[in-house]
Amino acid sequence: DQQVKQNSPSLSVQEGRISILNCDYTNSMFDYFLWYKKYPAEGPTFLISISSIKDKNEDGRFTVFLNKSAKHLSLHIVPSQPGDSAVYFCAAIGNTGKLIFGQGTTLQVKP
Amino acid sequence: DAGVIQSPRHEVTEMGQEVTLRCKPISGHDYLFWYRQTMMRGLELLIYFNNNVPIDDSGMPEDRFSAKMPNASFSTLKIQPSEPRDSAVYFCASSFSEFGNQPQHFGDGTRLSIL
Numbered sequence: 001d002q003q004v005k006q007n008s009p010s011l012s013v014q015e016g017r018i019s020i021l022n023c024d025y026t027n028s029m030f031d032y033f034l035w036y037k038k039y040p041a042e043g044p045t046f047l048i049s050i051s052s053i054k055d056k057n058e059d060g061r062f063t064v065f066l067n068k069s070a071k072h073l074s075l076h077i078v079p080s081q082p083g084d085s086a087v088y089f090c091a092a093i094g095n096t097g098k099l100i101f102g103q104g105t106t107l108q109v110k111p
Numbered sequence: 112d113a114g115v116i117q118s119p120r121h122e123v124t125e126m127g128q129e130v131t132l133r134c135k136p137i138s139g140h141d142y143l144f145w146y147r148q149t150m151m152r153g154l155e156l157l158i159y160f161n162n163n164v165p166i167d168d169s170g171m172p173e174d175r176f177s178a179k180m181p182n183a184s185f186s187t188l189k190i191q192p193s194e195p196r197d198s199a200v201y202f203c204a205s206s207f208s209e210f211g212n213q214p215q216h217f218g219d220g221t222r223l224s225i226l
Contacts, residue, residue: 032211043115043202043217044154051212089154097167097209099144101154 003027004092006102014110019077021105023090026071030092034099035064035075038087047088048075080109113137115218117203123224129191132221135184136205144204144215145178145188154202160186161209193225 005024013019025033031052036044050057050064050073057064063076077084090102116135124130136143144159158168163180171178175194180186190197200222204215 034211034214036217041219043204043219046214046216049211049214093211095210097142097159098156098170099211099215100156103153 002103003030004090004100004102006088006090006105008105009103010106010108012108012110013080015082016079019075019080019084019107019109021075021077021088021090021107023073023075023102024071025073025092027092027094027100028068028071029094030100031095032093033064033066033073034091034093035062036089036091036101037084038089038104044089077107080107082109082111085109115203115205115216117201117218117221119221120219121222121224123226124193125226126194127192129189130193130197130223130225132188132201132203132223134186134188134203134218136186136203137216138184140205140207140216141183142206142209142215143180143186144206145186146202146204146217148200148202148220157188159209166209195225198223198225 034049035047037047038044048059048062066073087104087106089104091099093099118133145157148154157170158178160180178188200220202220204217206215207213
């Protein structure tokens, strides 16, 4: 039972363009959604989050959009840079304290 | 500021041996989490502590796994006896809160290989 799904294992974009990473969830009780970035041989690093009462949160080049009716969120990176190449994990948490992760999407930004 | 520190970074041992993974959380964080990452199951929560007390260990796979937090600055995850299927990357994370408004900060993990 996968409560958080990232259906695209990989994404390749050109430097300077927009990267859009998608995530779907099934549990309507989640109240926060987070994105983490992970480089090889390192731990996941927190990137940005959004509360379930909002539909958008922005931090510099990173924007997360939440569509509760569709149980879908997306991370937009504009403009994409080669240093953004990493694995991106979508995660969700409710009142249980348990952070549930998606399987991750590998982003490659080509110079 | 020092982040979450895990040791060892790599561990290779033979089946049946005891394995001990260590974690030092970020100072001031009251919550500590242990995760395991595998190809098949991705990142999954094993157990978490609040103020050194285990709160939820429902993710611990078997009795062979145990975790302790003797004080606010140290936690261990033990596997005894270890089996090849325990091979994975184990992450420790800490946070001010168990809720999403305070994100969890991860260590760089321990890559465990059981031969």
